[in-house]
Amino acid sequence: MKLIKPAHIRGNKVMKKLSTFILLIAGIACGAPPVMAETAASATGHANKKSASKKVAAAHKHEAQEIDEKEPDTSGLQPIAFNCELGNKITIYSRTNDDQQIALHWNKHTHLMTRVGTTTGAQRFENAQSGLVWIGIPAKGMLLDSKHGRQLANECRNADQAAQKVAEKS
Structure with missing residues (x-):
């Protein structure tokens, strides 16, 4: 029923x-x-x-x-070492024919970073997952934490930039 x-x-x-x-x-x-x-x-x-x-x-x-x-594979990429203030060290791995992505090694981790366009001509790479932002200008580079709004490393220079700074002081 x-x-x-x-x-x-x-x-x-x-x-x-x-x-x-x-x-x-x-x-x-x-x-x-x-x-x-x-x-x-x-x-x-x-x-x-x-x-x-x-x-x-x-x-x-x-x-x-x-x-x-997962950390990106850096084999076959060209490394560029940067020495920063306060003893921080950063290594950037890149391909000569690809200026849209880099792998940035900092604080025992490697992060894949993607280029973001700028109006100033500075090189800006971001990883949205980690919140890391790398900004490179001809004189130096800096690493920022966009999630917490702070600098992680500043006055980062590779060997060529460090030599140029020493030459400017002389």
């Missing part, structure tokens, strides 16, 4: 779905953050589906981070 729910009970489910949809659309139109959509979804019982999809998305993001965190 099949039980049929009264129309007013079936209608409540439809109304909840409709109100959730309206809240979601209104939130998007107003520029509300996605949290509002999650709250509306949990009110209708769809939270389990959402949380399962969030777990899958988080697992994929974690896998992508593991790939990003």
Whole structure:
């Protein structure tokens, strides 16, 4: 024997779905953050589906981070050693035919850095995952931590830049 729910009970489910949809659309139109959509979804019982999809998305993001965190292979690349203030040392590995990426070795780790265009002519390379930013100008280079807003190494010079600075002082 099949039980049929009264129309007013079936209608409540439809109304909840409709109100959730309206809240979601209104939130998007107003520029509300996605949290509002999650709250509306949990009110209708769809939270389990959402949380399962969030777990899958988080697992994929974690896998992508593991790939990003692997240190790049520097074999076959040309190293340039930099001596910085306070005894910091940085090595930059690059290809002669590729000026869009470098590998930067600092603090016992090597990070893949990608060129970012500038209007000043300075060489700027960033790694969004670690927050590292390398800025190179003809006289020196500096390493910044964009996540914490601080300098990590300054007055970094390779052998040619150091020799030029000594020559300028003489």
